[in-house]
Amino acid sequence: MLEFIRLHRVEIATLTLEHIWLVAISMAIAVLIGVPAGILLTRKPKLREPVIGGANVIETIPSLALFGFLLPAPWLGARADRIAITALALYALLPIIRNTYVGITGVDPGVREAARGMGLTSRQMLWQVELPLSMSVILAGIRTATVLCIGIATIAAAIGAGGLGEFIFRGLAMVNDSLILAGAIPAAILALAVDLGLGWLEARLRPPSA
Amino acid sequence: MDQTAIAFRGVTYRAQGRVLLGPLDLEVRRGETLVLLGRSGSGKTTALKLINRLLEESEGTVLVDGRPTREWDVISLRRHIGYVIQETGLFPHYTVEKNVALVPRLLGRPETEIQERVAGMLRLVDLEPQEFRGRYPHQLSGGQRQRVGVARALAGDPEILLMDETFGALDPLSRAELQQQFMEIQKQVRKTTVLVTHDVGEALLLANRIALLEGGKLLGIYSRAEFLNSSDRTVAAYRACGNLQFPGDDRHA
Numbered sequence: 001m002l003e004f005i006r007l008h009r010v011e012i013a014t015l016t017l018e019h020i021w022l023v024a025i026s027m028a029i030a031v032l033i034g035v036p037a038g039i040l041l042t043r044k045p046k047l048r049e050p051v052i053g054g055a056n057v058i059e060t061i062p063s064l065a066l067f068g069f070l071l072p073a074p075w076l077g078a079r080a081d082r083i084a085i086t087a088l089a090l091y092a093l094l095p096i097i098r099n100t101y102v103g104i105t106g107v108d109p110g111v112r113e114a115a116r117g118m119g120l121t122s123r124q125m126l127w128q129v130e131l132p133l134s135m136s137v138i139l140a141g142i143r144t145a146t147v148l149c150i151g152i153a154t155i156a157a158a159i160g161a162g163g164l165g166e167f168i169f170r171g172l173a174m175v176n177d178s179l180i181l182a183g184a185i186p187a188a189i190l191a192l193a194v195d196l197g198l199g200w201l202e203a204r205l206r207p208p209s210a
Numbered sequence: 211m212d213q214t215a216i217a218f219r220g221v222t223y224r225a226q227g228r229v230l231l232g233p234l235d236l237e238v239r240r241g242e243t244l245v246l247l248g249r250s251g252s253g254k255t256t257a258l259k260l261i262n263r264l265l266e267e268s269e270g271t272v273l274v275d276g277r278p279t280r281e282w283d284v285i286s287l288r289r290h291i292g293y294v295i296q297e298t299g300l301f302p303h304y305t306v307e308k309n310v311a312l313v314p315r316l317l318g319r320p321e322t323e324i325q326e327r328v329a330g331m332l333r334l335v336d337l338e339p340q341e342f343r344g345r346y347p348h349q350l351s352g353g354q355r356q357r358v359g360v361a362r363a364l365a366g367d368p369e370i371l372l373m374d375e376t377f378g379a380l381d382p383l384s385r386a387e388l389q390q391q392f393m394e395i396q397k398q399v400r401k402t403t404v405l406v407t408h409d410v411g412e413a414l415l416l417a418n419r420i421a422l423l424e425g426g427k428l429l430g431i432y433s434r435a436e437f438l439n440s441s442d443r444t445v446a447a448y449r450a451c452g453n454l455q456f457p458g459d460d461r462h463a
Contacts, residue, residue, distance in 0.1 A: 114299020117262055117372075118313055118362075119288030132303050207303045208348040 004178045012167075016186050019163035022081065022156060023149045026088035031142060034093045038100020038138070039126065048101070055094035063087065063152045067159045084153065084161035091152055092145035099141025103134025136206040143198035150191040154183060164190075212276050215240045215370060215402040216261055221270035223256050231256045231426045233270065243396060243403040245413040247448070248423035254406045257423070258372050261404065262291045274370065289313060292363030292401070296375040298355045300347040306332070306358050307343035313366030331361035334395055353384035360392070364399065373405040377412065389415055410448045414438075422448070 005012065041048045061069070070076055070083040077083060107130055115129045131138075157165025167183030170176070214237045222232035231253035238244045246254035259265040260272050263279050272279045279287055300309050310331050314324045329339040335357035347355055356376060363371055377385045377392075389412060396403065396416075407413055413420050420437050422429040422445065429444055437445060 108297075108299075108302075110295060110297035110299040111301060112299075113264065114293065114295055114359075115301070117264055117288060117291075117293035117295070117299075118366075119285045119316060121285055124316070129301060133301075208346055 004182065008182060012182060012186060015162065015164050015166050015183070016190070019150070019153055019165075019187065019190065022084055022088065022153050022161065022163050023146065026085045026149055026153075027092055027142070027146055029085065029089040030092035030096055030145060033089070034096030034141075034145075035100050035138060037093070038097045039104065041097070041101045042104045042130075043122075052094075052098060052101075055097055058090045059094045063091070063155045064158060066090070067156065071159065080156070080159045080161040083159055084156035084163075088149045088153055088156070092149050095141040095144040095148070096138070097141075099144075100134070100138050103137030103141075104130045106137065107133045133207050136202045139198060139202045139205060143195060143202060146194050146198065147191045150187060150194065154187055213240050214238070214273075215275065216404065217271075217273040218257070218260070219271045219273065221257075221260065221267045221272055223253070223260060223265060224268040229426060231260075232267075234428055236421055236428060236431070238402060238404055239418075240402050241400045242418040243405060243416055245417035245420045246404060246406045246423055247408070247410060247413045247420050249408055251425070252423040253426040254408075254423050255374055256426075258374055258404060258406050261370070261372060262288050262293060289317060289366055290368055290370065292366065292368040292371040294356075294359045294363045294371070294373045294376045296378045298347075298359035300355060300358060300362070302347050304346075305343065306337075306345050306347070306350070309347070309358060310343075310362045310365050312362060313368075317366055327365055328361075331365050332358075334364070334398070335361045336391060337361070351384075352380050353388055356380065356384075356388055357391075360395070364395075364401070369402060371401040371403040373403065375406055375408070378407070378409070385412075392416060410451065 037051060041051055058066075066087045067083055070086055073083075075082070076086055111129060111133070112125070115125050120128065153163050154165035154168055156163050157169050164183040164187045167179050171179030171181075171183065216238040218234045218236040220232075221234045223230050234253075234257065236257075246257055248254045256265060260267055261274065261279070263282075263284050266280070274282065274287065274290070282290075301312075304312070307328055310328045311324050314327055319327070328343065332339040332342060337354065337357055342350075342354070342358075347358070350358065359376070363373075377388050380388065393416065405416060414434055414437065417434065420432045420434070422432065422437075424444060430440075430442065432440060432445070438449070440446070
């Protein structure tokens with residue numbers, strides 16, 4: 001095994017970086033869409049059912065199928081990494097939207113009422129009260145989504161988007177356990193590291209309860 | 211200046227087709243402490259929230275400084291009025307200093323003035339600024355939190371102060387201390403105050419006048435002496451359940 005790592009170290013490093021890149025870009029997009037969408041739901045409760053419902057439906061599509069569905073899409077279908085990033089971002093949306101919504105609506109009603117009563121505008125309420133107090137819950141959603149995406153990103157190799165899935169699919173084709181592990185182990189380590197790191201941050205951002 | 215700070219003119223508040231308050235006609239005089247006394251569901255908190263437009267009347271007009279609240283810009287109206295609630299609503303992620311400085315900062319006051327104001331307000335509520343300004347709400351006792359809540363409400367120097375069961379969640383000793391202190395503060399700042407309570411003892415201790423509410427209707431407005439001597443059955447019932455001894459209290463004499 002060690003011999004295998006030594007021989008393939010450059011490739012392992014390259015594919016790991018590719019994997020991180022795929023997940024990082026997807027997550028950035030998902031956060032940029034998901035957090036504002038979650039905030040919007042707190043302002044327009046009527047949108048809650050359709051939006052959360054829609055994100056739920058996406059979540060139930062098997063990942064391989066979702067990659068397949070996106071293949072014929074114009075522009076997206078032209079490059080495998082675009083498809084992979086789009087699919088991963090779609091998967092990441094649900095936990096992020098849901099946790100943003102739950103985090104903000106979970107802010108202590110007393111704090112919210114006092115803030116309104118003192119004349120905070122809706123925007124000041126969001127930036128000074130709601131977001132700081134729900135940051136740990138929002139981050140918990142981002143953490144769940146990231147760990148999920150690190151796993152799903154291995155399947156992106158099936159459509160040629162690269163990443164650690166390359167080893168896994170090659171290993172499956174060649175019935176070579178070392179190759180499968182060369183993809184699976186770094187992916188697992190990556191997921192654990194992200195989980196621990198974001199978990200630590202989440203605990204630090206948790207507001208003290210009065 | 212007009213001696214009426216707040217006026218309710220034929221005000222009704224309805225929710226889901228049910229009348230929760232009114233029709234209510236009531237005036238609050240400048241500088242007085244008016245207590246809205248009543249049991250749960252009597253509409254006292256509803257009346258209070260109509261003043262700073264956390265709720266909006268279904269009919270009639272609420273006037274603040276002679277202007278209908280609907281004509282005020284709601285943000286200016288609220289910054290013109292201090293608001294203290296039972297759970298204090300202190301921001302748990304802000305230090306005492308930041309909590310108290312909130313409204314002056316929103317009003318764009320200069321930073322040196324804000325710092326002086328925070329220190330002044332903390333001293334007013336008997337909290338040593340050096341010791342308390344850096345603490346977070348969870349590092350304070352219930353009574354200290356309420357003091358910070360009062361300091362925060364007064365920090366923007368509002369004309370009007372609204373207090374909703376402010377002392378309600380405290381243990382009896384802290385409550386008595388804070389009530390006494392509130393009377394001291396009120397002597398210094400003379401804010402028009404509307405205080406909601408179900409505690410008849412508190413009402414008699416703090417009020418210049420008591421407005422008694424029952425089932426969303428105003429039963430009457432009483433001075434302390436009138437309340438103590440009224441033959442009205444509801445007033446008598448309140449008297450019977452309250453602890454009405456106030457040794458050493460000469461404020462209402």
